[in-house]
Amino acid sequence: MxxxxxxxxxxxxxxxxxxxxxxxxxxxxxxxxxxxxxxxxxxxxxxxxxxxxxxxxxxxxxxxxxxxxxxxxxxxxxxxxxxxxxxxxxxxxxxxxxxxxxxxxxxxxxxxxxxxxxxxxxxxxxxxxxxxxxxxxxxxxxxxxxxxxxxxxxxxxxxxxxxxxxxxxxxxxxxxxxxxxxxxxxxxxxxxxxxxxxxxxxxxxxxxxxxxxxxxxxxxxxxxxxxxxxxGSLNPVVITRAAVAARGEILAQGLVGSFTLGVGQFCTKPGVVFVPEGAGFEGLVAGFATGAAGGPLLTDRITEAFPSGIEHLESDPSVAVVAQGLPAEPGSARPVVLSTDAASVAARPDTLLEECFGPVTLLARYSSAEELHAALQAVPGSLTATLHAEASDDVTAVVEVLARKAGRVLFSGWPTGVAVTWSQQHGGPWPATxxxxxxxxxxxxxxxxxxxxxxxxxxxxxxxxxxxxxxxxxxxxxxxxxxxx
Missing domain, CATH: 3.40.605.10 (Aldehyde Dehydrogenase; Chain A, domain 1)
Structure with missing residues (x-):
């Protein structure tokens, strides 16, 4: 040695x-x-x-x-x-x-x-x-x-x-x-x-x-x-309208906790979240995100790359800032929530679906099942995919797409955190692995x-x-x- x-x-x-x-x-x-x-x-x-x-x-x-x-x-x-x-x-x-x-x-x-x-x-x-x-x-x-x-x-x-x-x-x-x-x-x-x-x-x-x-x-x-x-992994999340109506605040709080965990430096961080248009979920997320703290990132290279990653996402005309977390000290990262729409994701995945390592997540609004499916098809392979739905939702087709895109599909909770067990799968289609x-x-x-x-x-x-x-x-x-x- x-x-x-x-x-x-x-x-x-x-x-x-x-x-x-x-x-x-x-x-x-x-x-x-x-x-x-x-x-x-x-x-x-x-x-x-x-x-x-x-x-x-x-x-x-x-x-x-x-x-x-x-x-x-x-x-x-x-x-x-x-x-x-x-x-x-x-x-x-x-x-x-x-x-x-x-x-x-x-x-x-x-x-x-x-x-x-x-x-x-x-x-x-x-x-x-x-x-x-x-x-x-x-x-x-x-x-x-x-x-x-x-x-x-x-x-x-x-x-x-x-x-x-x-x-x-x-x-x-x-x-x-x-x-x-x-x-x-x-x-x-x-x-x-x-x-x-x-x-x-x-x-x-x-x-x-x-x-x-x-x-x-x-x-x-x-x-x-x-x-x-x-x-690399974006770890897409899909939230249905019924799920927002039934437990929107809990989901918003959980999302903020997940994408800021470890200052957003988990490989399972939810990087893109598909949300129903007009359901008010962006406002719920903003309410929790404004009180979220950031912190120092792991290395100088990661610290330097984080603002560039945010700028790359914001360069798309569809992207807007939903909320920012608590102000960060120099050299630290401030949590950011961005929004876009599913049609833009499907049209420009090279810009909107590029992983940004750090405390940021992108909310993508969808207005129909067809729009959601088109955007999901553009999502690259990931370690995880998460679905928040209610028993009344017909989500069979969504589950089938998510299972093709990821190695682990979650139906509750958030993807950050990986149990070390006999049945665990921490790998997915390229570029996840x-x-x-x-x-x-x-x-x-x-x-x-x-x-x-x-x-x-x-x-x-x-x-x-x-x-x-x-x-x-x-x-x-x-x-x-x-x-x-």
Missing amino acids: TTATTTSATELDALASAAAAAAPVWRAADAATRASWLRAAADALDAHVDELVAVADEETRLGETRLRGEVGRTTGQLRLFATVVEEGSYLELTVDDADPSAVPPRPELRRLLVGVGPVAVFSASNFPFAFSVAGGDTSSALAAGNPVIVKAHSGHPRLSQRTAEIVAGALVDAGAPEGSLALVTGREAGNVLVQHPLIRAAGFTGSLGGGRALFDLAAGRPDPIPFYGEL TSLHTSVGATAIRRFLRPVVYQDAPAALLPDVLRDESLAALPHRRNGVLRVP
Whole structure:
């Protein structure tokens, strides 16, 4: 692990070689051993929570309460993946017994998923724990049996370094091999990392521009590797006239709380909200938004980009300012609510549907179901889509469109906040993600696994989990029949 401002190519090569040497050990570790390594990392982070939160607050200004909660989410995620490893269904164990009478004759086939090898992880700015050094990409890659090299985010360098030291030390102390986790710094090091021949996959959370550049580097290698990027999301919301009539004030208050949460720096922030024309919802939102506080943004680059993003939206002749939040101190962001109409959204999506990172949301009025559907068709792929409707509403067609546009469809509440569970989906069509997989939840592990089939293999040469005595205790499918112990 290096403490240099920018990791050199020579240093990175040494880290990659150490990770490659550690990979077979991780792959061969049994479930109990691998799970114990993950829990050791979680315990170490919890033991250093006071120190880490203090450093994180200095670098990100996110506040102790938010950061302590995020450490809890991060360690909980590591422990979730420990249970995923122990449960075993992630391996997708599958056996087809030999059948000489089949046409054509069928050999014995035994299939499982194995770790791909060393994984590159790129930290995000807005979640310095949960999407950073020991976040979801790292925990799922380790659970899959792969060493990880993390590219630190420039927004929290000292926190990244200290977190990496704690986790790497805990893994080795628990019996994992040297090279299990390493850290590199600097943009050029990130470019070299994703192209390094020993790296077999990459996970990324960040901007569309930065993610696309790395995605292209990964695809342009002589041996292309999968690049799992979470890049951008508008998270559309649809509110019906009946919903406004039944609970308009509650919805307005909830929207303001959601788009200003974390100073609007959540990837699930509701960026465009389709509201019924003439229902008075804009006024309700304005009533709550004028009292909403902003705050400092995470980095200088984000701070500089926020006013430009607002100006870009306001450049459209259809856009008006509905309300602004409390005045912000210099260098901080003031909440803003803008409005337009659905017809303009459908006509000029390149302007009106560009993500603006920070505390801003765009209300788009619709006057008919046809106008709403035309605008929704223009919305790019998102992580989430939300519908607020009443039982009397006929919204089947709306739900179908939203399900095509997003990986998670909500029918109450607001999209900010992502539960770390077995069933969670945090990914959607481009540009939300570069793949069909999730970066949060148990199935995030699938990104860093590849299938291998053993045909007519002697039992002694099979991986332990594919032998009959092991299969008896593990979820598996045999001759098409799912078997759960």
